Amino acid sequence: MRSSFRRAIAVACLAIPVFFALVGPVLAASAPRARQAPFGPSEWSPFGxxxxxxxVLATALTGGRTFLLVAAATVLIAYLAGFLIGVTAAATGRRWVDDLLMRPIDVLLCLPSLLLIMVAALRTEGAPVAVAGAIALALVAPSARFVRMAARSVVRGPVMAALRMQGQPARYRYGRYAVRELARPLAADIALRFTAAVYFLASANFLGLGFDTTAPDWAVAVAANKDALTTAPLAVALPAGLIVLLVVGINLLADDLLTDPRTVALRLAERSRRG
Incomplete structure (x- = not known):
């Protein structure tokens, strides 16, 4: 019961911002086009x-799609590069190849992520593509490090050695065993990297380094309306709440769905014994 309730909360938290991002622009089409008094009541919704x-509601409905797509695309590109680097470093038997791949990653890990984003934004006059590329670059290093750590214990572990001695083909060793063992930790790490991408993207937009300052993007809306937090709190609370729900929902759902079945079985057995 507790697990089902937790999963329901996770799905609800994630469904709200995703609904805003996917269906929001269609619903916002009926909003009035004419500008009204700033930080005042609205004739279309109670959010002002x-x-x-x-x-405010119409802006939130139209500002999530770009934010969500950019974050997802950034994580996809970054993790693909990090995965290739990490798996290659883990699978190689040559120390110099591992050093050639991982020492630049170590240097990249030392660079402050926000500094990379600020430099990219200043050099390109705030081009969204450049900012997204800098965020992806900041995510490559930790992704590659995690993949290398996770894959190393699998591809060089005793089970893989036993499968090799049994004459199992590489297609089975890597296509089935390695994929099965790596799927859960890598999926959990992807959820974490998505959270980091949302944080960096929101921070860049909050600092005025990303999307145009008049864009309806959720993070831009928080930054643009923060001065009226006491007089028009919903102008800040609604987009900020959607960002929080997105991050919390993804992490709760990842924790629930990616829990090791053996751990769940042990917990259930312990509860049954106590009962």
Whole structure:
């Protein structure tokens, strides 16, 4: 019961921002186009207006799709590069290949992520593609490090050696065993990297380094309306709440779905014994 309730909360937290991002632009099409009084009541929703006189709810409905797609694309590109680097470093038997791949990763880990984003934004006058590329670059290093650590114990472990001695083909050793063993930890790490991407993207937009300052993006809306937090709190609370729900929902759902079945079985057995 407790697990089902936790999963329901996770799905609800994730469903709300995803609904806003996917269906929101269609619902916001009926919002009035004309600007209203800034930080005042709105004729379309009870959430009021933002600093530009736009309806807060309509802005939130239209500002999530780009934010969500950019974050997802950034994580996908970064993790693909990190996965290739990490798996190659873990599988190689040559020390110099491992050093050639991982020492630049170590240097990249030392660089502050926000500094990379700020440099990319200043050099390109805030081009969203450059900012997204800098975020992806900041995520490559920790992703490669984690993949190398996770894959090393699998591809060089005793089970893989036993399968090799039994004459199992590489297709089975890597295509089935390695994939099965790595799927759960890598999926959990991807959820963590998505959280980091949302944090970096929101921070960049909050600092005015990402999307245009008049864009309806959730992070831009938080930064643009923060001065009216006491007079028009919903203009900040709604987009900020959607970002929080997105991050919390993804991590709760990942924790629930990716729990090791053996751990779950042990917990159930312990509860049954106590009962």
């Amino acid at each position: 207006t933002d600093r530009l006189g736009r309806d």
